[in-house]
Structures are given as structure tokens and as C-alpha cells.
Amino acid sequence: xxxxxxxxxxxxxxxxxxxxxxxxxxxxxxxxxxxxxxxxxxxxxxxxxxxxxxxxxxxxxxxxxxxxxxxxxxxxxxxxxxxxxxxxxxxxxxxxxxxxxxxxxxxxxxxxxxxxxxxxxxxxxxxxxxxxxxxxxxxxxxxxxxxxxxxxxxxxxxxxxxxxxxxxxxxxxxxxxxxxxxxxxxxxxxxxxxxxxxxxxxxxxxxxxxxxxxxxxxxxxxxxxxxxxxxxxxxxxxxxxxxxxxxxxxxxxxxxxxxxxxxxxxxxxxxxxxxxxxxxxxxxxxxxxxxxxxxxxxxxxxxxxxxxxxxxxxxxxxxxxxxxxxxxxxxxxxxxxxxxxxxxxxxxxxxxxxxxxxxxxxxxxxxxxxxxxxxxxxxxxxxxxxxxxxxxxxxxxxxxxxxxxxxxxxxxxxxxxxxxxxxxxxxxxxxxxxxxxxxxxxxxxxxxxxxxxxxxxxxxxxxxxxxx
Amino acid sequence: xxxxxxxxxxxxxxxxxxxxxxxxxxxxxxxxxxxxxxxxxxxxxxxxxxxxxxxxxxxxxxxxxxxxxxxxxxxxxxxxxxxxxxxxxxxxxxxxxxxxxxxxxxxxxxxxxxxxxxxxxxxxxxxxxxxxxxxxxxxxxxxxxxxxxxxxxxxxxxxxxxxxxxxxxxxxxxxxxxxxxxxxxxxxxxxx
Numbered sequence: 001x002x003x004x005x006x007x008x009x010x011x012x013x014x015x016x017x018x019x020x021x022x023x024x025x026x027x028x029x030x031x032x033x034x035x036x037x038x039x040x041x042x043x044x045x046x047x048x049x050x051x052x053x054x055x056x057x058x059x060x061x062x063x064x065x066x067x068x069x070x071x072x073x074x075x076x077x078x079x080x081x082x083x084x085x086x087x088x089x090x091x092x093x094x095x096x097x098x099x100x101x102x103x104x105x106x107x108x109x110x111x112x113x114x115x116x117x118x119x120x121x122x123x124x125x126x127x128x129x130x131x132x133x134x135x136x137x138x139x140x141x142x143x144x145x146x147x148x149x150x151x152x153x154x155x156x157x158x159x160x161x162x163x164x165x166x167x168x169x170x171x172x173x174x175x176x177x178x179x180x181x182x183x184x185x186x187x188x189x190x191x192x193x194x195x196x197x198x199x200x201x202x203x204x205x206x207x208x209x210x211x212x213x214x215x216x217x218x219x220x221x222x223x224x225x226x227x228x229x230x231x232x233x234x235x236x237x238x239x240x241x242x243x244x245x246x247x248x249x250x251x252x253x254x255x256x257x258x259x260x261x262x263x264x265x266x267x268x269x270x271x272x273x274x275x276x277x278x279x280x281x282x283x284x285x286x287x288x289x290x291x292x293x294x295x296x297x298x299x300x301x302x303x304x305x306x307x308x309x310x311x312x313x314x315x316x317x318x319x320x321x322x323x324x325x326x327x328x329x330x331x332x333x334x335x336x337x338x339x340x341x342x343x344x345x346x347x348x349x350x351x352x353x354x355x356x357x358x359x360x361x362x363x364x365x366x367x368x369x370x371x372x373x374x375x376x377x378x379x380x381x382x383x384x385x386x387x388x389x390x391x392x393x394x395x396x397x398x399x400x401x402x403x404x405x406x407x408x409x410x411x412x413x414x415x416x417x418x419x420x421x422x423x424x425x426x427x428x429x430x431x432x433x434x435x436x437x438x439x440x441x442x443x444x445x446x447x448x449x450x451x452x453x454x455x456x457x458x459x460x461x462x463x464x465x466x467x468x
Numbered sequence: 469x470x471x472x473x474x475x476x477x478x479x480x481x482x483x484x485x486x487x488x489x490x491x492x493x494x495x496x497x498x499x500x501x502x503x504x505x506x507x508x509x510x511x512x513x514x515x516x517x518x519x520x521x522x523x524x525x526x527x528x529x530x531x532x533x534x535x536x537x538x539x540x541x542x543x544x545x546x547x548x549x550x551x552x553x554x555x556x557x558x559x560x561x562x563x564x565x566x567x568x569x570x571x572x573x574x575x576x577x578x579x580x581x582x583x584x585x586x587x588x589x590x591x592x593x594x595x596x597x598x599x600x601x602x603x604x605x606x607x608x609x610x611x612x613x614x615x616x617x618x619x620x621x622x623x624x625x626x627x628x629x630x631x632x633x634x635x636x637x638x639x640x641x642x643x644x645x646x647x648x649x650x651x652x653x654x655x656x657x658x659x660x
Contacts, residue, residue, distance in 0.1 A: 062509075063507075064506075064507030064508070064509060065507070067504060067507055068504055068505065068506055068507055071503050071504035071505070072503075076503075076504050077494065077498060078490075078491050078494040078495065078498075079490060079491075079494055080490060080491050080494075
């Protein structure tokens with residue numbers, strides 16, 4: 001009778017898996033504890049007691065130990081409640097077995113710190129970033145990582161966050177791992193340290209006091225075996241607005257020419273030895289490097305990005321990484337139809353999954369906006385009309401997005417052909433979004449590609465590709 | 469191996485009736501202000517247990533005793549009697565009076581359970597040796613088996629001969645093995 005039912009379905013020493021992101025969202029002064037299931041792109045709302053139970057599942061305790069640890073945290077009521085909850089997590093694949101060594105991860109899976117200190121840096125040419133300081137990126141992402149030292153600095157600079165939010169203002173970045181990095185709570189969809197559109201850590205203690213991830217954003221460094229390419233992710237309107245001005249700062253300090261000279265703690269993604277070119281076809285990273293360099297040589301600063309991306313995908317599909325210059329090729333509405341239906345379905349589901357968010361939450365506002373845009377693209381004649389007209393600003397933004405994405409090897413997931421076609425669809429969505437007004441506070445209304453890109457990666461909207 | 473509780477470590481006992489559920493146990497301890505302190509899995513020589521605590525010296529072990537076939541509360545601490553009374557009000561529990569009735573009037577399983585209840589609730593009763601001996605001499609294997617377990621909980625000199633007789637002569641090999649273990653463990657320190 002002391003053994004509660006359901007134990008046999010659970011791992012011996014349950015550990016909240018990396019696919020589970022435990023997050024605290026304060027909305028209109030009320031805490032909502034969410035478990036983001038990244039494998040299903042769903043959000044589960046938890047009670048505070050369930051959060052404590054999740055945190056007790058760190059892989060070091062058996063189920064009895066989890067019950068006792070929950071009791072110590074004041075979160076034990078009934079064994080059957082806890083075991084029922086853990087069983088639901090296990091059935092979702094969100095419980096692993098046993099502890100993993102602490103992993104100070106910042107990188108994507110498969111990445112590593114750069115080991116070759118003498119690897120030359122190749123910085124995206126002719127580009128300087130001018131951050132508006134309006135904090136739009138601080139209200140875009142739900143996982144802003146802080147190291148222990150960064151947490152101490154931020155707490156010292158802005159003690160009112162600790163006073164207001166108390167315990168659990170930082171939660172594990174992935175699963176329940178005891179790693180160094182923790183994600184800060186959000187308040188109405190924005191970083192808890194943001195107030196009136198300004199980072200309070202930056203304002204009170206200077207830029208150097210901000211977490212490394214915030215200082216580095218949106219630069220991205222990739223080691224391709226020959227060099228470390230430095231590019232920029234087009235997930236913030238500032239990235240594209242910077243094209244209009246000669247001001248701004250370099251992506252890495254001007255005197256940095258080698259990887260070994262990068263600031264301590266800088267993380268570099270490592271490109272795998274073999275990369276997907278098309279479904280079922282692969283190439284070495286050296287071949288991909290040569291190919292991207294060749295394409296970048298012929299890429300103008302203004303281009304119809306849809307035609308360019310679709311044409312390049314067509315070329316690679318037919319000829320592999322042939323170094324002859326591909327022709328621009330606009331897709332037909334029929335070719336785009338399955339992509340657009342998949343995108344529409346993904347956004348429709350996403351809308352349901354963001355209903356719990358604050359009405360002021362940037363992700364929720366963007367989901368509603370892009371759903372409306374995607375819906376309009378299903379109307380007869382809209383795709384043809386959108387393909388036929390490209391504004392100068394869009395052509396510049398699209399060309400730059402392709403440039404920095406090729407430079408930073410961000411067009412390889414799941415493979416080059418699929419990713420290029422996906423980009424063409426994203427450009428179509430962004431172009432069409434000019435016809436439908438977003439929330440008045442939308443920071444990317446002049447550069448909607450930035451909103452689309454941020455939603456695709458940051459909010460998992462890119463899963464739509466699987467729905468085709 | 470048989471589990472033998474050391475009586476002196478326990479200040480009071482209560483035996484849960486079959487109607488008690490795990491949720492009911494959790495609810496009762498929660499209402500009475502206890503906190504789950506430990507969960508002990510069943511192991512060789514040790515029954516599964518939950519340990520709840522309220523004050524530093526106020527512990528209750530919920531023991532799932534597979535040998536006796538029942539779950540009982542082993543209560544320790546200065547306020548053990550008050551705790552037992554409160555727990556008996558919150559949870560369906562067996563009474564010694566009902567057990568004594570069942571031992572006389574009940575069917576086989578009820579009689580076996582009644583003896584197990586009595587050996588926990590009234591281990592020092594004047595007639596306990598007599599009740600256990602009667603079980604050890606019962607025609608039913610089930611009663612002799614529970615009698616052996618009871619003898620291990622309340623070992624005393626007069627029972628030793630009956631247990632040895634089972635070890636040496638019982639027609640059930642399982643009971644002979646069981647009796648041998650009782651003699652070797654529970655009666656090791658009992659004068660013959």
C-alpha cells in the first residue's frame with residue numbers, strides 16, 4: 001500500500017529531459033508556470049507544486065526520493081498526484097533516466113567551443129550593427145540565459161527583480177539540469193530586467209554587466225574547419241535598419257582577426273563534417289564553404305529574394321553544388337500551396353498554444369498577425385500578386401537575409417534545398433505582411449522579415465516545414 | 469528473512485483496515501500537519517515504509533508488512549498516544565476488540581488477519597502466547613503460517629517447542645523452512 005500505482009511506467013531516476021523548458025511568466029502580476037514541450041511545440045501550464053516536482057527530477061533520485069524532495073519543498077500532497085503528473089511527462093517523452101554531467105550549454109546541439117585559436121575570423125563584409133536600444137529582442141525570446149556570475153551582477157544592479165519575483169526568478173535553461181546557465185523569468189513576455197523598453201542592467205551597470213548572450217546577440221560565429229565565419233541573425237529589426245546607416249559597431253572588435261583573440265567565453269558553433277544538400281544527399285563542409293563563397297560573390301545587394309532562393313534551390317536540386325551561377329526562378333502558386341497550407345496550419349495551432357500569454361506579449365501579437373497574413377495568402381490570386389511586386393526595401397532586406405544566412409551557414413537545416421525554399425516562403429509571408437497592419441508597437445513593421453525570422457527560430461514556427 | 473520490529477523503539481501502533489488507501493494516508497497525514505520525510509523501498513529483511521514527521525521527535529512509519537499481510541503505523545515520540553488517537557480518527561483502522569471477535573467467529577482469512585492485528589496491537593496481552601500457539605497447531609496451513617510470523621513478532625519460551633516441531637515435522641515444506649528461519653532468528657536469544 002506504501003507503493004503508489006504507476007511507478008513501473010517511470011524511469012528509475014527521473015530527470016526532466018532537455019526538450020522540456022520550464023519557464024516562469026508573470027502576466028499582469030500573476031505567475032504562470034509553463035513547461036514548454038519543444039518536441040511537440042506545446043505549452044503545459046503547471047502548478048507551483050508541479051514546478052517543484054519537476055525540479056526534484058534531476059536524475060539523482062528515485063521516485064521515492066522525488067516525493068521526499070517535493071515534500072521538503074512543501075510541494076507534496078499525494079503520491080498519486082505526483083506520480084500521475086510524472087507519468088504524463090514520461091508519456092510525452094519528457095523524462096529521461098539518470099543524471100547527466102552539468103553542461104554549460106549555450107550552443108545548439110553538436111556545437112563546441114572553438115579549439116583552433118589560430119583559426120582566422122571571416123566577418124560578414126560591409127556590415128556594422130546599430131542597436132536601437134529599444135529592447136525589442138528582450139521581449140521576443142523566452143529563454144535568456146544567465147550564468148551564475150551574470151545572475152549575481154544583475155541582482156546587484158537591479159535588486160527589485162529579486163524583491164518582486166523572489167525564488168525561481170531563474171530556472172534551468174534545459175530540463176532540470178544543474179548546469180550553470182539559467183533562464184530568467186519573463187514579465188508580460190519580456191525579460192524581467194527590462195523596464196520601459198530599456199535594460200535596467202545595462203542602464204545601471206553598463207553594457208559589460210549584461211549577460212554574454214545579450215551582448216553577443218545577434219552575432220553568430222561558426223567554425224567551418226578553415227575559418228570562423230561571423231554573421232548576424234536577422235531576428236531583430238535593428239539588423240536590417242543598420243543597412244540604412246553607416247553608423248554602428250562591428251560584430252566583433254575591429255582588432256580581432258583570430259578566434260583565439262575573441263573575448264573569453266565566446267562560443268562558436270562547429271559545422272559538422274558532412275552537411276545535407278538535398279533530401280538524401282550530402283556534401284563535405286569544404287564543398288559547402290566553396291559553394292556559399294561562390295554564390296555570395298554573385299549575390300547583389302538588392303534582389304528578389306523569393307526568386308533567388310527558389311532558383312538556387314532548383315539549381316542545387318538538379319546540379320548539386322555545381323559552381324555555375326544559378327538563375328532566379330519564381331515558384332508557381334501551385335508549388336507554394338503545400339508550404340503555405342503547412343504554415344497556415346502551424347500558425348493556427350500556435351495561436352491556440354499562445355492563448356495563455358499576456359495580450360501584450362510580443363510572441364502572441366506576432367502569432368496573431370502572421371496567422372492573419374498566412375490566411376490571406378490562401379485567398380485566390382493573393383500569392384501571384386505578392387510574387388509580382390517587390391518593394392525596394394524588401395528586396396534589400398531579402399538579399400541581405402540570404403547573404404548573412406549563407407555566410408553563417410544557416411541554410412542547412414534540414415538541408416540546403418529545403419531551407420532555401422523555406423526562406424522563399426518566409427519572404428513571401430513578410431512581403432504580404434505589409435498589407436496587414438500589425439500591433440502598433442510592433443518593432444519590425446518596417447522590416448517584417450525580422451519578425452518572421454524571430455518567430456521561426458525563437459518560437460518554433462519553423463516546424464511548419466514538416467507539415468508540407 | 470523475517471522482519472522483527474523492536475518493540476521498545478515504538479511507542480504506539482495502529483493497524484490500517486483494508487479500506488485504507490494510499491491517497492487516504494497522504495490526506496490524513498497532510499491534515500494532521502505531518503510532512504513526508506522518507507520513502508523506504510522494500511528490501512530483503514525490510515518492509516516498504518513511508519516515514520512522516522511532525523516535530524523533531526514525532527515520527528510515524530507507515531509499514532507495508534508483507535509477512536503479516538497488513539499495513540500498520542509505528543508511532544514514535546513523546547506524544548505517540550495522542551498521535552495514534554488522532555490518526556485512528558482520520559484513517560480506517562482495525563480494533564483489537566473486532567480482531568478478537570474475528571479470531572473466534574471469522575472465516576479462515578479473517579482469522580489469520582485478526583491474529584496479525586492482535587500481535588501488533590496487543591503483543592503483551594496475557595493470552596497472546598495462547599493465541600499464537602493455537603494458530604501454530606491449527607489444521608490450516610494459512611493459520612500455521614501466520615502463527616509462525618506472529619511467533620517471530622512475539623517470541624517467548626513456551627512457543628519455541630511448537631515452532632521447532634513445525635520445523636522438524638510439518639507436512640508443508642514451506643512451513644518447515646519458515647519455522648527454521650524463525651528458530652534461527654527470533655528465538656536465537658530466547659532461553660530454552
